[in-house]
Amino acid sequence: GEDVEQSLFLSVREGDSSVINCTYTDSSSTYLYWYKQEPGAGLQLLTYIFSNMDMKQDQRLTVLLNKKDKHLSLRIADTQTGDSAIYFCAGGAAGGTSYGKLTFGQGTILTVHP
Amino acid sequence: DTEVTQTPKHLVMGMTNKKSLKCEQHMGHRAMYWYKQKAKKPPELMFVYSYEKLSINESVPSRFSPECPNSSLLNLHLHALQPEDSALYLCASSQDTAGLAGGFLGTGELFFGEGSRLTVL
Numbered sequence: 001g002e003d004v005e006q007s008l009f010l011s012v013r014e015g016d017s018s019v020i021n022c023t024y025t026d027s028s029s030t031y032l033y034w035y036k037q038e039p040g041a042g043l044q045l046l047t048y049i050f051s052n053m054d055m056k057q058d059q060r061l062t063v064l065l066n067k068k069d070k071h072l073s074l075r076i077a078d079t080q081t082g083d084s085a086i087y088f089c090a091g092g093a094a095g096g097t098s099y100g101k102l103t104f105g106q107g108t109i110l111t112v113h114p
Numbered sequence: 115d116t117e118v119t120q121t122p123k124h125l126v127m128g129m130t131n132k133k134s135l136k137c138e139q140h141m142g143h144r145a146m147y148w149y150k151q152k153a154k155k156p157p158e159l160m161f162v163y164s165y166e167k168l169s170i171n172e173s174v175p176s177r178f179s180p181e182c183p184n185s186s187l188l189n190l191h192l193h194a195l196q197p198e199d200s201a202l203y204l205c206a207s208s209q210d211t212a213g214l215a216g217g218f219l220g221t222g223e224l225f226f227g228e229g230s231r232l233t234v235l
Contacts, residue, residue: 031223032195033172033223035226040231041228041229042118042120042204042226042227042228042229043157043204043206043224043226044226045223045224045225045226048223072170088156088157101159101162101170102159102224104156105156105159106156107154109154109157
């Protein structure tokens with residue numbers, strides 16, 4: 001099965017860029033997702049990338065995918081205090097009974113200091 | 115409407131109680147999920163319903179009993195729980211499961227509710 005790993009903590013200053021990293025083991029993951037979870041809340045989908053893409057940009061968010069190294073990163077430009085949350089990367093397969101069955105990383109706690 | 119609504123938001127129950135968690139979505143999604151999340155841990159999949167049929171049960175103890183009355187509703191019936199079952203229970207939905215529809219549809223993203231925080235005394 002899929003194994004997804006993330007660094008546990010990241011601390012940045014407001015206005016700096018944040019880069020959250022993730023590695024995964026299953027190359028059959030068709031989609032890779034980034035979810036954000038604020039304290040006491042559910043998971044909010046931030047962005048996703050297809051496995052046949054290298055990069056995806058969406059406003060302040062940039063996702064980079066290195067398929068050879070099975071490495072995924074999320075860059076948040078101009079990080080704000082409201083970005084403080086836990087960020088989960090997750091992988092999912094395209095078809096069969098695994099569709100929609102996501103494997104989550106452990107989550108990275110992002111703390112943004114004023 | 116892009117929301118998944120879960121009730122109740124908080125639930126406290128004793129080990130002999132019977133209670134239910136409810137989840138509703140009106141996005142026309144045909145797959146619905148229950149996840150369990152402990153503090154500062156990733157969500158763990160419990161059950162997947164596809165077209166109102168249970169398609170995945172991740173070896174969940176029988177004291178958790180899911181039910182999908184129709185394509186918009188998902189329940190989780192709780193009975194004789196243990197204190198270690200205290201957690202945030204997240205419901206999610208997605209557009210489809212490709213295994214039944216044939217071919218690939220959608221991008222597989224899950225839309226999550228805000229969760230029901232369960233405390234078992």
